[in-house]
Amino acid sequence: MSPAHPLSSEPRRITRKIPATQLIALLLAFVLTAGAGGLIGAGMLIPLAAGTDTTVDAGMELFNEVPDELELTPLSEQSRIFASDGKTLLARVYEQNRIVVPLKKISTDMQHAAIAIEDERFYEHNGVDPQGIARAAVSNASGAAQQGASTLTQQYVKNSLIEEALKEGDPFGILDAREDSVQRKIREAKLSIAIEKKMSKDEILEGYLNVAQFGVSIYGVQVAAQRYFNKDAADLNVVEAATIAGITKEPSRFDPLSNPETNEERRNIVLNKMWGLGYISDKEYQEAKVIPVEDTLKPRKLQLGCEEAPAGSAFFCDYVIKEFLQSKEFGETREDRYKLLYQGGVDIVTTLDIKKQKAAAKNIVEVVPTDDPSGLDAAITSVEPGTGKILAMAQNKPYDASGDPKPLHTALNFSADYLHGGSKGFQPGSNFKPFVLTEWLRSGHHLNDVLPATAVTLPQSSFSGGCENSSLSGADWSVQNAENASSSSMTVAQGTYQSVNTVYARMSQRMNLCGVRQAAYDAGYRPSQQQDGTPIEGEARPVDIFVNPAMTLGTQETTPLYQAAAYSTFAARGVYCRPIAVLSVKTRRGEELDVPKAGCKQTLEPNVANTVAYAMTKVFTGKPWGTGFWVKDRFAATRPVAGKTGTTQKGFQSWFTGYTPNLSTSVWVGEARGNVQHFGIMVNGGKYNYEKPGQPYSVLYGSSLALPAWDLYMSEATADLAPLDFPGPDPSLVGRAPTPPKPADDGGDTGEGGGDNGGSGDTTPAGDAGGGADNGGGTGSDG
Numbered sequence: 001m002s003p004a005h006p007l008s009s010e011p012r013r014i015t016r017k018i019p020a021t022q023l024i025a026l027l028l029a030f031v032l033t034a035g036a037g038g039l040i041g042a043g044m045l046i047p048l049a050a051g052t053d054t055t056v057d058a059g060m061e062l063f064n065e066v067p068d069e070l071e072l073t074p075l076s077e078q079s080r081i082f083a084s085d086g087k088t089l090l091a092r093v094y095e096q097n098r099i100v101v102p103l104k105k106i107s108t109d110m111q112h113a114a115i116a117i118e119d120e121r122f123y124e125h126n127g128v129d130p131q132g133i134a135r136a137a138v139s140n141a142s143g144a145a146q147q148g149a150s151t152l153t154q155q156y157v158k159n160s161l162i163e164e165a166l167k168e169g170d171p172f173g174i175l176d177a178r179e180d181s182v183q184r185k186i187r188e189a190k191l192s193i194a195i196e197k198k199m200s201k202d203e204i205l206e207g208y209l210n211v212a213q214f215g216v217s218i219y220g221v222q223v224a225a226q227r228y229f230n231k232d233a234a235d236l237n238v239v240e241a242a243t244i245a246g247i248t249k250e251p252s253r254f255d256p257l258s259n260p261e262t263n264e265e266r267r268n269i270v271l272n273k274m275w276g277l278g279y280i281s282d283k284e285y286q287e288a289k290v291i292p293v294e295d296t297l298k299p300r301k302l303q304l305g306c307e308e309a310p311a312g313s314a315f316f317c318d319y320v321i322k323e324f325l326q327s328k329e330f331g332e333t334r335e336d337r338y339k340l341l342y343q344g345g346v347d348i349v350t351t352l353d354i355k356k357q358k359a360a361a362k363n364i365v366e367v368v369p370t371d372d373p374s375g376l377d378a379a380i381t382s383v384e385p386g387t388g389k390i391l392a393m394a395q396n397k398p399y400d401a402s403g404d405p406k407p408l409h410t411a412l413n414f415s416a417d418y419l420h421g422g423s424k425g426f427q428p429g430s431n432f433k434p435f436v437l438t439e440w441l442r443s444g445h446h447l448n449d450v451l452p453a454t455a456v457t458l459p460q461s462s463f464s465g466g467c468e469n470s471s472l473s474g475a476d477w478s479v480q481n482a483e484n485a486s487s488s489s490m491t492v493a494q495g496t497y498q499s500v501n502t503v504y505a506r507m508s509q510r511m512n513l514c515g516v517r518q519a520a521y522d523a524g525y526r527p528s529q530q531q532d533g534t535p536i537e538g539e540a541r542p543v544d545i546f547v548n549p550a551m552t553l554g555t556q557e558t559t560p561l562y563q564a565a566a567y568s569t570f571a572a573r574g575v576y577c578r579p580i581a582v583l584s585v586k587t588r589r590g591e592e593l594d595v596p597k598a599g600c601k602q603t604l605e606p607n608v609a610n611t612v613a614y615a616m617t618k619v620f621t622g623k624p625w626g627t628g629f630w631v632k633d634r635f636a637a638t639r640p641v642a643g644k645t646g647t648t649q650k651g652f653q654s655w656f657t658g659y660t661p662n663l664s665t666s667v668w669v670g671e672a673r674g675n676v677q678h679f680g681i682m683v684n685g686g687k688y689n690y691e692k693p694g695q696p697y698s699v700l701y702g703s704s705l706a707l708p709a710w711d712l713y714m715s716e717a718t719a720d721l722a723p724l725d726f727p728g729p730d731p732s733l734v735g736r737a738p739t740p741p742k743p744a745d746d747g748g749d750t751g752e753g754g755g756d757n758g759g760s761g762d763t764t765p766a767g768d769a770g771g772g773a774d775n776g777g778g779t780g781s782d783g
Helices: 021-030 042-051 053-065 108-118 130-141 152-166 171-178 182-199 201-211 223-229 238-246 258-274 282-289 314-326 334-343 354-366 427-440 493-495 501-509 513-523 549-554 558-571 606-621 708-716
Strands: 079-082 089-093 347-350 376-381 389-393 451-452 457-458 477-481 489-491 582-584 644-649 656-662 663-670 679-681 696-698 759-761
Touching: 053 493, 079 314, 079 334, 089 314, 108 152, 108 201, 108 238, 108 258, 108 759, 152 182, 201 457, 223 238, 238 282, 238 663, 314 334, 314 347, 314 427, 314 679, 354 376, 354 389, 354 708, 354 759, 376 558, 427 493, 427 501, 427 513, 427 549, 427 558, 427 606, 427 644, 427 656, 451 493, 451 501, 457 501, 457 644, 477 493, 477 501, 477 558, 493 501, 501 549, 501 558, 513 549, 513 558, 558 606, 558 644, 558 663, 644 708, 656 708, 663 708
Parallel strands: 079 347, 477 759
Antiparallel strands: 079 089, 347 582, 376 389, 376 663, 451 489, 457 477, 644 656, 656 663, 679 696
16 A cells, blocks of 8 residues: 555554654744744644644654764864064954853853843753743744744854854855754754753853854954953953843844944843843842943954054064964964964964064154155064064055055065065165175185276176076176276275175176075075066075076065075074064963974074174275265164165165164165166155255165164164174184275276176265166166
8 A cells, every 4th residue: 555645634643752852852843833823822732743743754854864962163263463572462363253261251240141131941941941932932823023942052052053164164054054944943952952961051151152143243252241341251240241142132233332222222121131030139220221331332443364463563463374374383284274373263472572563663654654755665674683583574555455455555565575475575786795795705715805896897608607597698797886986996895885896796706606696595595586587485495596697786586584584694693593473372272382493503604604794894884985874873883783785776676684683674665566767766855865865866775765764773673682792703704904905097987787697886875786687787876
């Protein structure tokens, strides 16, 4: 005989017994869908369950498909990024803005408020409340305002299912958890019964108060308390607790900041419930309900991401996030690291020195204002020698990572490489020369060696190289100086502090250029672009430094952070440390995670590093003058300092990188959009034009703006650092003092350099000659 049709009117008997807990779950489904069917009382429920066989069978099938327990992972929490003091908050990052706290850190008033408005029989039922079901059924069937019958436990289950789906990126799971259907009610009922067997009432209440949404992008009572009242959940009073508890029904509608009147009505319903259950006295109730919500609010601004980071540290904050997502210490895959950062609730303490950061942000804008008509961009970055800690990172254009940034704002980090900020870097010009000097000393030469300083054309065949990624072919290299050279010949030391290109061109002729590459890499120079202009992604290798004669004048792009780290190697007696931004990462359980290490290592011989440092001190004090001449009586007069200017062809990019034994700082000024000629440019009303105050700059030298910004910043940044001396130079590397050179009789040469490997010179107190474009000629000065 064929089975009865599902719609047959012939009754069927239930042939299996239904446990009480399952029956309760089924009744829940019946009642919450009973309004349309006219069910009007709890007395009709049992007969329905016993006699409506198809519905019961369908319900049983659904019930049996639901897992017996809810597997929960830790709640998604906000992560926090701090400065090195561990107190100054730079940013909060999260997918859900939540801070999980134990029940003992949630005020009793808050606990009572949640129970009163959500589930007054919370301590009496076992996950599903038959009395609540009956009450809702009668109300809904009578046409009164619709009532739900979900217990606090069921709401905990629902929110937890949504949370799990969010963490897994499962949009269908979110829809399922929110769907207003019999299936969802049955699932919630069964899981709630299971939860009640596994967890105590206090554990369920704690879970609910941490998982529930208490406003737009506000999850859990701790963040709600901070957002609305600028206090912790432990300190919430009756009025505040009722305010927060009333939000969960409709977070947008009942938000006290955007809809205070609506929230106040809801809050008073909560207070009435608390009074009716005896949680508050008559007096407390009467006093509380007349207090305007707006009078109680002390809102704290929501901070998401780096844009609101204090002291202009947004770009450093963004650097930290990108470093976190690239570091395998924080997870095997990028997805693992993303989940840890945006869901894991970790506390990240960074290397940022907030005092130095404030000084950097202030002074870079002081010298190159954000809205200056010149349109120049500028950046400043500090690294601690011997540790690699990034202590400050600022620029003159504010941070805006939105798809439509405000005018003059940008997400491009001028200080960092492509993976950490989107920049391809900038040609360093003569800021590269200390690396050439390093190989000069390593290969047996001396600071006091004398070389011609006049303009020269050098055949490619006169240079040696031969290593991978080297090029020694093409037209002859014509090298000239932008201004008059002070002598027709000079020592390497003088050629360094006056930054004379023609001297350095002849130095490079006497060395293997592959050795220059290795010396630069050992010192810490890191290129940011390949020769074809593509960014270098990840740690650069020595082979990524391309070799040709023009490399001497700094033709391959790098970044202010890389330069600050490289110069710190000279400050640290030859110890190079990879720049680091993170000091510690602690999980919500208090576990300390491994963090990226600086890997400090002796990469330069101490006597070489110390002698290069000695040569760079002469940039300020050398005679007849050095390229740091203009500030010799300012910061440079207060303690031992060393540094080097850098200017590229036609003043496209300008630099000053300098250091004390305990702080290395690089400043770059130019235009991030690319090489733009800067002749006769007025910046900041000529305020920092030390040579001609109030006048335009003839060429944008390293001494024009980068040096003044460095000088002002270092004066503040080192105020709490003890003055330290540099170690003395190695006499065997300095060499014997030469006979004083005769003055040049023709005043030197000026003009554009020619040839495929051309560069330009720099010979005035204002500047030092910059390198040309890759294998290209051109005049530049840097000062």
